[in-house]
Amino acid sequence: MNGAGCGSCHSAPGVWPEGEVGPSLDSFAQQTLIAGRLPNRADILADYVRNAPKYVPQSGMPAMPLTEEEARDVAAYLYTLGRR
Amino acid sequence: MWPLISTRSAVGDALGGWPPPVLDPAGPYANPLATLSWVLFGGAGLVFLVVLAALWIALFGTAARKEKLGGTRAIWIGGVAFPVVVLSVLLVWGLSMTGSLTAPIRGDEMRVKVTGEMWWWRIAYLGADGGAVLHDANELHIPVGRPVVLELESADVIHNFWVPRLSGKLDMIPGRTNIMRIQADAPGVFGGQCAEYCGGPHALMGFVVVAHHSEDFARLMTARRANIRPPAPAHPDLARGAQLFGSAGCAACHRVAGTGANGAAGPDLSYVGSRQTLGAGILPNNRGTLMGWIGNSQAIKPGNRMPPYSMLSSDDLRALAVYLEAQR
Ligand SMILES: [Cu+2]
Numbered sequence: 001m002n003g004a005g006c007g008s009c010h011s012a013p014g015v016w017p018e019g020e021v022g023p024s025l026d027s028f029a030q031q032t033l034i035a036g037r038l039p040n041r042a043d044i045l046a047d048y049v050r051n052a053p054k055y056v057p058q059s060g061m062p063a064m065p066l067t068e069e070e071a072r073d074v075a076a077y078l079y080t081l082g083r084r
Numbered sequence: 085m086w087p088l089i090s091t092r093s094a095v096g097d098a099l100g101g102w103p104p105p106v107l108d109p110a111g112p113y114a115n116p117l118a119t120l121s122w123v124l125f126g127g128a129g130l131v132f133l134v135v136l137a138a139l140w141i142a143l144f145g146t147a148a149r150k151e152k153l154g155g156t157r158a159i160w161i162g163g164v165a166f167p168v169v170v171l172s173v174l175l176v177w178g179l180s181m182t183g184s185l186t187a188p189i190r191g192d193e194m195r196v197k198v199t200g201e202m203w204w205w206r207i208a209y210l211g212a213d214g215g216a217v218l219h220d221a222n223e224l225h226i227p228v229g230r231p232v233v234l235e236l237e238s239a240d241v242i243h244n245f246w247v248p249r250l251s252g253k254l255d256m257i258p259g260r261t262n263i264m265r266i267q268a269d270a271p272g273v274f275g276g277q278c279a280e281y282c283g284g285p286h287a288l289m290g291f292v293v294v295a296h297h298s299e300d301f302a303r304l305m306t307a308r309r310a311n312i313r314p315p316a317p318a319h320p321d322l323a324r325g326a327q328l329f330g331s332a333g334c335a336a337c338h339r340v341a342g343t344g345a346n347g348a349a350g351p352d353l354s355y356v357g358s359r360q361t362l363g364a365g366i367l368p369n370n371r372g373t374l375m376g377w378i379g380n381s382q383a384i385k386p387g388n389r390m391p392p393y394s395m396l397s398s399d400d401l402r403a404l405a406v407y408l409e410a411q412r
Contacts, residue, residue: 004368005368005370008373017367017383019376019380021376021383022376058398059398060398060402062372062405
């Protein structure tokens with residue numbers, strides 16, 4: 001996430017900087033929906049973080065330069081955030 | 085603390101992580117510094133061993149040895165003669181070694197003026213008559229194998245220009261022009277960093293030097309001087325982005341060559357789409373980081389002199405990013 005610069009819009013543990021354009025991802029694993037719309041499933045999340053406009057065309061979250069594998073790793077990391 | 089330590093920022097990658105690669109020189113103006121450092125480390129190591137040996141004798145040696153160690157002769161040799169000889173030799177050798185760093189400018193070198201600003205770098209490529217022929221920011225392009233003379237200035241407070249793999253450090257002082265040379269032996273990207281505390285986001289004041297093969301460099305400069313741009317990929321947001329750049333006030337602080345945008349308070353954005361980094365060497369450059377920077381650069385680089393744009397919609401941010409990506 002540091003390599004792609006997600007931190008320019010989000011805060012998340014271990015990610016720099018702590019941008020404020022998008023929501024904080026600090027407890028993302030507790031959410032039922034991604035971006036208030038999509039079921040929070042690993043395959044959808046991995047696709048969403050690479051290409052959000054495909055799901056939410058007007059999204060403030062642009063397509064990001066991640067490979068499929070990197071996106072799966074990012075999704076796995078996001079599911080560790082705020083686990084109860 | 086210093087984000088370059090803990091994260092993979094673009095400039096962090098170029099710097100090669102932490103600590104900065106000061107002992108990995110990539111050009112003739114950095115080589116002598118690395119050699120000198122190694123000799124000093126080695127010499128210091130040797131002296132340390134000698135001191136340990138003396139300590140060992142003082143603690144556990146025979147009475148005769150202790151006697152000798154405490155004698156006047158030992159003090160004259162170890163305490164006076166040895167340091168005088170070693171330090172003199174080091175001084176002469178060190179000066180001859182680094183002499184090339186202060187050799188006079190020949191006058192036919194390529195010249196670039198780099199001005200430290202709070203907290204970014206203004207760059208002007210100079211023509212033969214000393215006038216600026218091309219403006220840019222936060223990224224310095226040089227040809228390999230040729231010395232490049234840098235005229236270092238400051239617009240506000242004292243900054244310090246430092247590219248660990250290409251040179252030592254040199255202060256940028258308001259009202260003065262300090263001259264420094266750099267040269268890269270092979271193509272590559274070399275991270276740089278402000279090395280003199282200059283207020284709030286000082287640690288986030290980085291840049292990169294990109295060294296090109298001579299022909300590539302000549303091509304780049306010729307195209308930019310003639311304002312010949314690679315064709316921008318058609319995108320429905322492009323025109324809107326260009327229009328917003330004026331109506332949202334960006335043009336008051338930023339210049340884009342060949343357009344009406346001529347602001348000088350912020351970095352020149354004529355080639356921002358081809359930059360390796362954003363925010364003065366701190367972020368990778370892609371649509372997301374562009375949108376994030378424009379939307380709220382204050383959360384990214386607190387205290388920097390660009391206002392946050394929380395009144396822009398996601399469509400506006402995207403259009404601006406698309407427009408800036410096309411400025412190459
Ligand atoms: Cu500075």
